[in-house]
Amino acid sequence: MAPETLPTYADVEDAAGRLHGRAHHTPVVTSSTVDRMTGAEVFFKCENFQRAGAFKFRGAYNALSRLSPEARKRGVLTFSSGNHAQAIALAGQLLGIPTTIVMPRDAPAVKLEATRGYGGEVVLYDRATSHREELGQRLAAERGLTLIPPYDHPHIVAGQGTAARELFEEVGALDCLLVPCGGGGLLSGSALAASALAPSCKVVGVEPAAGDDGTRSFRTRTLQQVQNPDTIADGARTQSLGRITFALVLRLVHDMVTVTDDQLIRGMFLLWERLKIVVEPTGALGATALLERIVDLRGKRVGVIVSGGNVDLGQVGDWVKRREATPRAIPS
C-alpha cells in the first residue's frame, strides 16, 4: 500500500466527530493502590465499558458511517468470532445497514446470540472444511456486500484511535501509553492520536508471548506471522499485523513487548480485584506490562488502554487455579 493512503490524525478527528453521541465516552479510572505498586501515575482508559464491551465499536461504526448510500443499502459482511463481529452488528443496527457475520459453527453460543441480538445475520461455517476468508469473499461478491475487515482498513484504524484521543484530551500529556496489540488497529490508531496530541509520549504495543508476531515484525522490520498461538488472549491470536497497521507501527510506535499468559492472568485479576472492573485477557495486556514491570515506568505518567471486557465466566475457575499454581507477588 502506498504511504499516502495511510490514515492520518485528521482521520481520527473525523472519526471522533462521527462517533460523538454514538460511542460511549468511556471513563478514565485511577487507583492509588496501582500507583503505589508501580511507582507511576496511571490512567486506565476503560474501553471494557464501550458499547458491545470493547473498543471495536469505534472502528466498526466509523467504517460503516463512511459508506455510500448505495453500499449501505446493500449491506456489509465481516468474518470474526470475536468483538469485531458484535461491533459490526451493533453499528449496522444503529445505522440501518444490514450486516452479515461469518462465524465458526463452534463459536460460543453466547457470542452467536449477542451478534444475532444486535440484528446481525450469522452465517456459520465449519472450521474443518471451509476457509472463512474465501467463504466471506465469495458471499460478499455474490450478494454485493462491502467487506469490513477487523483491523487492516483506514477507517477502522482511525476509529480505534479515538479512544486514545479522548484519554489525552482528558488527562493531558503522558510519558508512555501501553496498548494491547492483536492485528494492530488499536495500536496504530492510538499511535496516530499520540503523534498529534502528545508527541513526546512513548507508545508501546503489548502482545501475548505466544503470539509475538508483531514484536518480531517490529524488531526485524519485516512482517512476521504466527499460526494459532496458544494464549488466553483470544483477541490477539491474529496471524499478523496488516499492511496498513504494520506501516503505522513502524513509523509511530516506540517499542513492542510481550507478557506470558501467567503474567496476564495475574495482571487481569488484579484489575478485577482492585479496580473492580471486568477485563478480558486481551484487554489486560497493557496493564500487565506495567504491573509485572515488563516496562519500568517508575516516576512516569502512564496511560493504559483497557481494550475490552467480554469474558466467558466459565473459564474463570481454571484461570484462578492457574494463578494459584504460579504464585508470584506483584512486585511492590
Added chain:
Amino acid sequence: MAPETLPTYADVEDAAGRLHGRAHHTPVVTSSTVDRMTGAEVFFKCENFQRAGAFKFRGAYNALSRLSPEARKRGVLTFSSGNHAQAIALAGQLLGIPTTIVMPRDAPAVKLEATRGYGGEVVLYDRATSHREELGQRLAAERGLTLIPPYDHPHIVAGQGTAARELFEEVGALDCLLVPCGGGGLLSGSALAASALAPSCKVVGVEPAAGDDGTRSFRTRTLQQVQNPDTIADGARTQSLGRITFALVLRLVHDMVTVTDDQLIRGMFLLWERLKIVVEPTGALGATALLERIVDLRGKRVGVIVSGGNVDLGQVGDWVKRREATPRAIPS
C-alpha cells in the same frame, strides 16, 4: 433506644461534609441493556468503587472523625471479618487513629492482609473457643478503646446514607430505591436520605432468602433473628437488625423482599457480564430484586445501591457451575 437519639437527615448532611474529599464520590452507571430487560430506567450507584471496595468506608470514616481528641489518641476497636474491618482500618490510617480489629483465626488470608495493609492491628480469636463480642468488649475495656460496631450506631448509619444522598443529587427524584440489607445500616441511612431528598421514593430493602430476619422483622414489627444463615451473601449473614436500624426501617422503609442464592448468582453475574463491574454477592442483592422481577418496576425510575465488590475469585468457578445447573433466562 429513645426515638430522639435516632440519627436524622441532618446527620447525613453532616457526614457528607466530613467525607468530602476523603470518600470517593462513586459513579452512577446506566445500561441500555438493563433498561430494555427491565422496562425501567435504572441508575446503579456503584459503591464497589468506594475506597476499600464497599460503602462501609463512609460510616467508618464518619464515626471515627467524630471522636474526641482523647478518644482518637486511645484508638478504636471493632470485630468483623468483612468489609467493615478494612473500612475501619483505612479510616483509622487516614485520621491517625490506632485501630484494633478482632477477626477469626480462619478468616481468609487476603482479608487479614488487607486489614493489616491499612495499618490495623489484627487480634485473632478461635471461633470454637472464644466469643468475639466478649473478647472485643474485654479488650476495649482493658485498653480504653472506643468500640465501633458495624451498623447499630448513629454515625455509622449517617455515613452510609451519604451514598444515596449522592445518587439523588446526581439523578434527581426516583420512584424506587433498592438497597441491600444485612444489619440495616446502609438501608436505614439510604431511607434517611430518601425521606429528605425524594419523599415519594419507595425504599425497598433486599435480603438473601436464607437470612430473611429483616423481612420478618419488618412484617411482624418485632425484631427477629437468624442464626448463621447459609447464603453466599456473606455481608448479609448478620443475626438481626440493630435497635437503631430497626427503628429507622420501621419508620422509613416501604417494603422488604428476599432473593434466593440462585437468583443472586444470576443477578450478580449479569452485572459482571453486561456492566463489566465486579460486584460481590451482597452487593448484587438490590440489582437482583430488579432483574429477577421480585419487584416489578416497569415504567419506573429506579435507583439501585451496588454496595460492594470484594469477591474471593476462588469461589467464582463454583458459582458459575451453580448458575449453569439452574438455568433460567432473565425475564425479558
